[in-house]
Amino acid sequence: MRVAIIGAGISGLALAYYLQKLGIPYDLFEAEEHVGGNIKTLQEGGYLLELGPNALQCTPELTALIKELKLEQEVIPTAHSTNNRYVLHDGTYEKSPSNPFSLLSNTFFSWKTKLRILKEKDVPPADITYETITQFFDRRFGPGVIDYSVNPFVTGNYGGDPEKLLVHKAIPILKEMENRYGSVLKGLVQHKNGHLTHQNISFAKGMQALPNAIAEKLISLHTDHRVEMITRNQGKYIISCATTGDYDTQEYNLLVLALPALPAAELLHFTFPGMAAALQNIHYPPMAVVHTVYNRRDVRHDLDGFGVLHPKAECPFTVGSIWSSSLFDGRCRPHEVLFTSFVGGAQYEAHAITDKKTLMQCVHQELAEKHHIASDKPIFQHMHFMEHSIPQYDMYIEDAHQMAKQLEQDGLFIAANWQAGVSVPSCIRHAKELAHKINLKRPAPSIAE
Numbered sequence: 188m189r190v191a192i193i194g195a196g197i198s199g200l201a202l203a204y205y206l207q208k209l210g211i212p213y214d215l216f217e218a219e220e221h222v223g224g225n226i227k228t229l230q231e232g233g234y235l236l237e238l239g240p241n242a243l244q245c246t247p248e249l250t251a252l253i254k255e256l257k258l259e260q261e262v263i264p265t266a267h268s269t270n271n272r273y274v275l276h277d278g279t280y281e282k283s284p285s286n287p288f289s290l291l292s293n294t295f296f297s298w299k300t301k302l303r304i305l306k307e308k309d310v311p312p313a314d315i316t317y318e319t320i321t322q323f324f325d326r327r328f329g330p331g332v333i334d335y336s337v338n339p340f341v342t343g344n345y346g347g348d349p350e351k352l353l354v355h356k357a358i359p360i361l362k363e364m365e366n367r368y369g370s371v372l373k374g375l376v377q378h379k380n381g382h383l384t385h386q387n388i389s390f391a392k393g394m395q396a397l398p399n400a401i402a403e404k405l406i407s408l409h410t411d412h413r414v415e416m417i418t419r420n421q422g423k424y425i426i427s428c429a430t431t432g433d434y435d436t437q438e439y440n441l442l443v444l445a446l447p448a449l450p451a452a453e454l455l456h457f458t459f460p461g462m463a464a465a466l467q468n469i470h471y472p473p474m475a476v477v478h479t480v481y482n483r484r485d486v487r488h489d490l491d492g493f494g495v496l497h498p499k500a501e502c503p504f505t506v507g508s509i510w511s512s513s514l515f516d517g518r519c520r521p522h523e524v525l526f527t528s529f530v531g532g533a534q535y536e537a538h539a540i541t542d543k544k545t546l547m548q549c550v551h552q553e554l555a556e557k558h559h560i561a562s563d564k565p566i567f568q569h570m571h572f573m574e575h576s577i578p579q580y581d582m583y584i585e586d587a588h589q590m591a592k593q594l595e596q597d598g599l600f601i602a603a604n605w606q607a608g609v610s611v612p613s614c615i616r617h618a619k620e621l622a623h624k625i626n627l628k629r630p631a632p633s634i635a636e
């Protein structure tokens with residue numbers, strides 16, 4: 188049994204790694220020269236810039252993987268103060284609640300909203316088809332929590348619109364808590380004594396260290412191999428790659444797509460047209476990631492936290508910013524501060540496609556105004572634009588998920604963030620589970636063997 192994996196982002200890399208550990212032959216094809224997909228670290232002008240993920244939540248699978256890769260020495264946890272997260276409220280930044288108890292001491296909820304939050308435990312569970320995140324919170328906690336809690340959280344974590352994302356798809360743990368404990372608040376108290384977040388980490392040389400370390404272990408990784416065509420013959424998959432002008436063609440028993448939905452749709456166009464159509468409906472809003480550096484002495488804000496989120500009610504330009512130099516050492520020079528700001532996502536698509544010069548100027552203006560920065564222009568600024576950023580778990584993703592399940596009978600599997608969950612740790616967990624599922628498909632050894 189041989190497995191073809193297309194795409195060496197974190198999903199494809201992790202799957203190849205776990206298959207290799209199980210002794211299952213595979214080939215991992217990556218179109219680009221480098222591995223990692225969305226995970227990209229750029230060293231420029233003496234700065235360490237993350238163009239994709241900035242911090243990873245330390246799940247058991249991620250911790251185990253880091254240990255196996257002998258990457259522990261490279262790990263850097265976020266500073267303790269970065270448990271503080273701020274939300275823009277009436278033009279200024281206020282600390283957002285880090286656990287259910289601090290929800291009540293917060294100043295951006297009215298007393299009426301706070302009383303309604305306490306009553307959440309008495310709201311009976313309900314199963315509502317296509318319930319969005321906004322509808323879920325409205326039903327359980329009342330409308331007062333949407334604008335300054337739900338909206339910025341969903342924008343910041345999913346680049347999404349809470350009025351469109353489905354709660355059971357985007358944040359399944361909330362539905363699990365409702366069903367298991369009868370209440371989200373009760374569920375949160377059970378989970379980690381009420382803490383909403385895990386330890387966040389990065390690596391001394393940036394996020395790229397993780398995909399690079401996995402790639403080093405792989406024996407059948409083929410970079411610079413863009414898969415151009417998939418066909419089927421007698422139940423086997425035939426993969427065609429364009430490499431250095433010649434076509435490579437190989438046959439496989441199982442195929443795993445570790446690709447974003449749109450390139451996956453292109454490849455399935457002839458073999459599975461229904462699935463290709465469903466994949467084309469998955470929405471990836473555009474997003475720009477902007478890095479901005481100032482002299483520390485010009486910034487009259489403590490920057491004592493992870494960063495800031497901007498609710499739509501405040502009509503912001505950016506979704507928010509990470510205070511990257513507060514999170515991790517070595518991102519800029521000691522007398523400077525580095526902000527990583529996000530522009531776009533499902534609620535601000537027009538902002539992301541503003542021309543580059545205006546966009547960077549708008550980011551600087553908003554940073555300067557909100558953080559009291561006494562400087563006409565930054566020391567350094569860099570923009571990275573993504574036409575298709577994060578897949579949206581809205582009602583249009585349902586078809587693709589259902590069809591993906593059916594196609595497993597044909598030996599076609601998915602390891603990608605539009606199926607696994609968008610966070611890097613979710614992609615790793617899904618890849619590990621899939622490797623074990625594939626292992627079960629291995630033919631039993633014959634008696635002669």
Ligand SMILES: Cc1cc2nc3c(=O)[nH]c(=O)nc-3n(C[C@H](O)[C@H](O)[C@H](O)COP(=O)(O)OP(=O)(O)OC[C@H]3O[C@@H](n4cnc5c(N)ncnc54)[C@H](O)[C@@H]3O)c2cc1C
Nearest residue numbers: 194196197198218224225239240241414603604609610611
């Ligand atoms: C701006 C941004 C910030 C984020 N921040 C965080 C964060 O802080 N923490 C977190 O946990 N997650 C974060 N995420 C989410 C996370 O980075 C992604 O969900 C995850 O990296 C997706 O990995 P993947 O392997 O599924 O897909 P991808 O990373 O998209 O990898 C797909 C790979 O397939 C390759 N490919 C495409 N077409 C072909 C072809 N025809 N043949 C061969 N190869 C092909 C591509 O080159 C690419 O390498 C962020 C995402 C974005 C966009």
